[in-house]
Amino acid sequence: MVTHVVDETLFASTDPVTLRGSACADCGAHVFPAMASCPVCAGVDVTAVALPTEGTVWSWTTQHFAPKPPFRTDEFQPFSIGYIDLGPVIVEGWLVGRTTWQIGEPVRLVLAKAWTDAGIDVHTFGFESMAGGETP
Amino acid sequence: MSDDDIYIVGAGRTVFGRYDGEDNELAEQAVRSALADCGLSWKDVEFAVGGTNGETKPDNLVARLGLTGLPFVTVKNGCATGGVALMTARNGLLAERTDIACVVGYDNHARGAFNASPARYGIGDWYGATGMMVTTSYFALKIQRYLHEHGLGERTLGYAAEKAFEYAAAHPYAWRRKPVTVDEAMDADMINEPLTRFMFCSPDAGAVSLVLARGARAFDLCERPVRLASVALRGRRPGSFEVFSPWLSPGERTSPSIDAAAAAFASAGVSPSDVQVAQLQDTEAGAEIIHLAETGLVPHGAQEEAYRNGDLKVDGRLPINTDGGLLANGEPVGASGLRQVHEVVRQLQGRADGMQVPGDPRIGFTHVYGAPGISACTVLVSEGA
Numbered sequence: 001m002v003t004h005v006v007d008e009t010l011f012a013s014t015d016p017v018t019l020r021g022s023a024c025a026d027c028g029a030h031v032f033p034a035m036a037s038c039p040v041c042a043g044v045d046v047t048a049v050a051l052p053t054e055g056t057v058w059s060w061t062t063q064h065f066a067p068k069p070p071f072r073t074d075e076f077q078p079f080s081i082g083y084i085d086l087g088p089v090i091v092e093g094w095l096v097g098r099t100t101w102q103i104g105e106p107v108r109l110v111l112a113k114a115w116t117d118a119g120i121d122v123h124t125f126g127f128e129s130m131a132g133g134e135t136p
Numbered sequence: 137m138s139d140d141d142i143y144i145v146g147a148g149r150t151v152f153g154r155y156d157g158e159d160n161e162l163a164e165q166a167v168r169s170a171l172a173d174c175g176l177s178w179k180d181v182e183f184a185v186g187g188t189n190g191e192t193k194p195d196n197l198v199a200r201l202g203l204t205g206l207p208f209v210t211v212k213n214g215c216a217t218g219g220v221a222l223m224t225a226r227n228g229l230l231a232e233r234t235d236i237a238c239v240v241g242y243d244n245h246a247r248g249a250f251n252a253s254p255a256r257y258g259i260g261d262w263y264g265a266t267g268m269m270v271t272t273s274y275f276a277l278k279i280q281r282y283l284h285e286h287g288l289g290e291r292t293l294g295y296a297a298e299k300a301f302e303y304a305a306a307h308p309y310a311w312r313r314k315p316v317t318v319d320e321a322m323d324a325d326m327i328n329e330p331l332t333r334f335m336f337c338s339p340d341a342g343a344v345s346l347v348l349a350r351g352a353r354a355f356d357l358c359e360r361p362v363r364l365a366s367v368a369l370r371g372r373r374p375g376s377f378e379v380f381s382p383w384l385s386p387g388e389r390t391s392p393s394i395d396a397a398a399a400a401f402a403s404a405g406v407s408p409s410d411v412q413v414a415q416l417q418d419t420e421a422g423a424e425i426i427h428l429a430e431t432g433l434v435p436h437g438a439q440e441e442a443y444r445n446g447d448l449k450v451d452g453r454l455p456i457n458t459d460g461g462l463l464a465n466g467e468p469v470g471a472s473g474l475r476q477v478h479e480v481v482r483q484l485q486g487r488a489d490g491m492q493v494p495g496d497p498r499i500g501f502t503h504v505y506g507a508p509g510i511s512a513c514t515v516l517v518s519e520g521a
Contacts, residue, residue, distance in 0.1 A: 006262040006265055006266060007260050007261070007262035009260070010260075010262065021383070029374070029385065030383075031383050032382055032383040033260065033382060039374070040374040040385060058281065058384075059277045059278070059280045059281035059284075060277070060280060060329075061273050061276035061277050061280055061328040061329045061330075062326075062328065062329050063267060063270065063273055063328060064325075064326050064327060064328065065327065067264075067267045067269070067270045068248070068251045069251075069264075070253075070254070070261060070264040070265050070269070071264060071265060071266075071267045071269075071270075072265045072266075073267070079267065081267070081268060081273055081277070082277070083277060083281070083384060085386065087386070088386070089383050089384075089385070089386065090383060090384040090385070090386055091382070091383050092268060092277075092381065092382050092383065092384075094266065100329075103280070103281070103284045114265070114266055115265075124262065124266045
């Protein structure tokens with residue numbers, strides 16, 4: 001079955017789900033999404049890499065009002081976003097499953113439904129708690 | 137005093153808030169007010185710089201002010217527009233060896249949070265479509281992490297809001313002049329944890345203008361000219377945490393504010409501990425807390441105590457954002473940085489529009505910061521009288 005996603009260039013794979021970043025051969029910096037040059041050292045010798053799929057919540061907030069377009073949703077519900085420390089890079093993404101989080105808690109990468117397009121579910125990436133759905 | 141010293145000799149601003157007229161009208165009001173402040177006319181201006189984030193062309197203000205043939209430079213650097221405009225005017229006077237420059241910043245924004253386009257920032261459409269192209273969540277994510285790293289309580293945000301509206305209640309040009317208690321700020325509608333409605337500024341309308349003079353000419357025009365001892369502009373380095381960032385570098389945090397403040401202090405030969413009145417970018421309450429430390433005015437982690445002790449109020453050790461800052465003035469992006477300088481100039485001249493800092497302050501500081509990770513800082517020194 002084909003998985004529809006918001007932007008295919010974000011993913012190294014959708015099954016299992018992994019994010020596609022890039023790594024600099026000169027300074028080792030990792031960035032996401034993948035880029036053709038390195039903003040950290042200004043180098044140009046970079047290659048695409050699959051990023052780690054587990055990390056910890058580095059910061060979080062919950063979006064209590066519906067963003068203006070181009071934000072797209074079937075029906076707005078408050079949702080959490082965070083920065084997730086994956087080790088070589090800190091990635092911004094949805095935090096799914098609840099709306100209160102703690103800095104430092106472990107999370108893992110998942111696909112999350114973003115909206116429905118002509119009856120087809122379109123997914124983005126998110127992170128879910130490795131401890132379960134309850135508010136800590 | 138040397139021929140290379142640049143002074144602010146005239147300052148004018150409009151009331152900030154909602155404005156139904158044209159952007160250029162606002163700008164003209166501010167320019168005429170600044171010129172009147174030092175007894176000059178538009179014909180005396182030899183170099184002009186204007187900044188706006190909107191669609192109008194600042195350099196076409198000459199259609200209203202007079203077709204004198206002067207060089208008029210337009211700048212557009214987001215939230216740092218005012219600081220960049222001031223720096224450009226200073227550089228113009230020094231390079232051209234002319235005497236009088238006029239700077240103007242203005243904007244008239246639509247209601248509600250800014251609606252930025254991912255493409256303008258070089259980010260894919262997915263970022264906006266999934267609800268991450270939102271300035272309020274960026275600010276929330278940044279202060280959430282900062283409070284955690286430095287052991288500060290969320291109530292620090294309530295103190296910052298209370299202080300802003302206390303100053304604004306006494307300021308005739310501020311927009312939101314109704315006092316708000318710490319509890320009211322904490323209990324207000326949650327926008328993005330940990331920031332409530334009273335902890336954000338809103339885009340609005342306003343204009344500010346300054347007249348600059350070089351060398352001895354300043355003392356002919358103004359009883360108490362304020363010397364622009366330094367102005368420094370810096371961009372981001374790896375490790376900074378900026379708006380609309382799908383990723384961050386792990387490790388040491390840097391900030392263009394740290395770099396710009398350090399450069400401004402070094403160039404002026406002034407230490408942060410010498411500052412007697414200051415203006416910091418407070419797009420929301422958390423930004424003021426972070427910028428107190430990044431500029432060197434208050435150590436990281438000591439902000440909550442500084443607010444609680446009243447250190448940052450008008451009779452405290454270091455009065456901050458004495459016109460109510462962005463929280464109470466809103467943010468007409470092009471005008472905001474010049475509003476800060478306007479307020480500090482009036483404080484250093486002993487003729488503040490709102491609460492006057494007591495004890496004849498002589499050294500002031502201003503700091504603007506914004507997308508995509510730029511900051512401009514000034515050190516201002518009162519001379520004469």
